[in-house]
Amino acid sequence: xxxxxxxxxxxxxxxxxxxxxxxxxxxxxxxxxxxxxxxxxxxxxxxxxxxxxxxxxxxxxxxxxxxxxxxxxxxxxxxxxxxxxxxxxxxxxxxxxxxxxxxxxxxxxxxxxxxxxxxxxxxxxxxxxxxxxxxxxxxxxxxxxxxxxxxxxxxxxxxxxxxxxxxxxxxxxxxxxxxxxxxxxxxxxxxxxxxxxxxxxxxxxxxxxxxxxxxxxxxxxxxxxxxxxxxxxxxxxxxxxxxxxxxxxxxxxxxxxxxxxxxxxxxxxxxxxxxxxxxxxxxxxxxxxxxx
Numbered sequence: 001x002x003x004x005x006x007x008x009x010x011x012x013x014x015x016x017x018x019x020x021x022x023x024x025x026x027x028x029x030x031x032x033x034x035x036x037x038x039x040x041x042x043x044x045x046x047x048x049x050x051x052x053x054x055x056x057x058x059x060x061x062x063x064x065x066x067x068x069x070x071x072x073x074x075x076x077x078x079x080x081x082x083x084x085x086x087x088x089x090x091x092x093x094x095x096x097x098x099x100x101x102x103x104x105x106x107x108x109x110x111x112x113x114x115x116x117x118x119x120x121x122x123x124x125x126x127x128x129x130x131x132x133x134x135x136x137x138x139x140x141x142x143x144x145x146x147x148x149x150x151x152x153x154x155x156x157x158x159x160x161x162x163x164x165x166x167x168x169x170x171x172x173x174x175x176x177x178x179x180x181x182x183x184x185x186x187x188x189x190x191x192x193x194x195x196x197x198x199x200x201x202x203x204x205x206x207x208x209x210x211x212x213x214x215x216x217x218x219x220x221x222x223x224x225x226x227x228x229x230x231x232x233x234x235x236x237x238x239x240x241x242x243x244x245x246x247x248x249x250x251x252x253x254x255x256x257x258x259x260x261x262x263x264x265x266x267x268x269x270x271x272x273x274x275x276x277x278x279x280x281x282x283x284x285x286x287x288x289x290x291x292x
Contacts, residue, residue, distance in 0.1 A: 019043070022138055024131065026051075030092040032217060036134040036143060037154035043138035045131060050090070056123045057094065058217065059210075061281055063110045063119040068277050073114030118206065125210040128189070129182040130157070136181035142174045157218055157233070164230075171232040179239055180246045183211055187250055201262055205270075208247060212274035215239045240274070 022043035027035075029048035036045050062068055066075040098104070110116040137143055137155050146152040150167060155174075190203035219236040234242070244267060251259040 019139060022135065030090050032090075032220075034130050034134055034157040035154050036137045038138070038143045038147060043135075043143070045134040045138070047127075047130065047134075051130065052123070052127055053094070054217065055126045055214070056120070057108075058213065058278075058281070059119040059123040059126070060110065060116075061108050062213075062273075062277065063115045063122075064108050065277070065281070068273065069115075069118070072118050073110075073112035075112070075115070077112040078110060078115070122206050122210040122213075125186055125207050126214045129186055129207075129211050129214060132185040133157075133178040133182040136178040137174065140174070140177060140181075142178070145170075145174075168230050168232060172234045175233050176239065176242050179211075179242060183207070183243055183246050184250060186211070187247065197258065201259070204247070204259075205266055208243065208266075209270055209273060211243055212240050212270055213278060215243070216274060216278045244270075 020038065020041055020043045022045065024045045024047075026049045027046050030050055031048060032050050032054050033048045034046065034051060036043070038044070063072070064078050066078045066080065069075075110119055134155075134157075142155060146155055186207040187204060190207055191200055194200035194203055215236045218233075233239075244263075248260065248263060251263060
């Protein structure tokens with residue numbers, strides 16, 4: 001299924017040069033991360049095995065909360081007393097807690113079928129975005145630049161400190177370019193399978209929210225720094241603002257006043273779920289100003 005996604009993503013490309021053969025696989029790294037690099041004329045995309053596990057776990061736990069997205073399915077079917085599960089981006093730690101507490105994944109899969117299907121759809125969208133993001137690094141020549149100009153053998157998704165501000169700004173620009181490609185590929189996918197505008201709006205809402213949550217998860221995994229000017233990736237808040245701006249520009253290009261008005265109306269809900277509900281789910285105390 002993941003390989004089929006990669007083929008689908010590559011079909012969106014308007015790249016006129018010859019792309020290298022591209023390989024996609026999972027690694028046995030237990031922490032949340034994703035990589036891309038070129039090797040012997042091949043493009044390689046590698047997701048840690050933790051990526052699908054943590055993303056599915058997060059979406060399941062989110063939709064198993066009665067008060068979250070209560071307009072989907074029957075939220076009253078969800079248990080008001082879900083078992084305690086510590087949030088972690090380390091799958092080994094999560095597995096150990098499950099074993100010690102005798103907890104199975106079924107304990108936090110939504111009980112309502114529609115809510116479970118929605119959680120699965122959001123997880124698939126999140127993984128699709130990450131793959132598309134990594135693919136863009138290969139397609140746009142980011143890997144070649146990093147290897148030949150800055151002597152950096154790979155691009156990874158967890159932030160790291162760059163040696164100087166100029167290099168950090170170039171790295172952040174490449175990340176935002178890959179972000180834009182990723183969300184646009186999702187919007188194209190939703191539009192292609194939607195039967196009408198209302199279905200497209202629902203699909204776009206799930207796509208935007210899923211990517212917003214991806215940025216929040218990688219925020220938990222990132223290296224802390226006193227200044228974002230030295231980091232390889234933009235701050236998550238900036239990436240999420242750029243996410244919404246990219247969707248807005250896509251609707252402008254389609255000349256769809258209906259979608260533009262709809263986007264304005266759902267932004268507060270996206271932020272509420274992506275910020276406050278994820279903070280509550282993960283036990284993170286949000287010290288940032290309330291961007292609502």
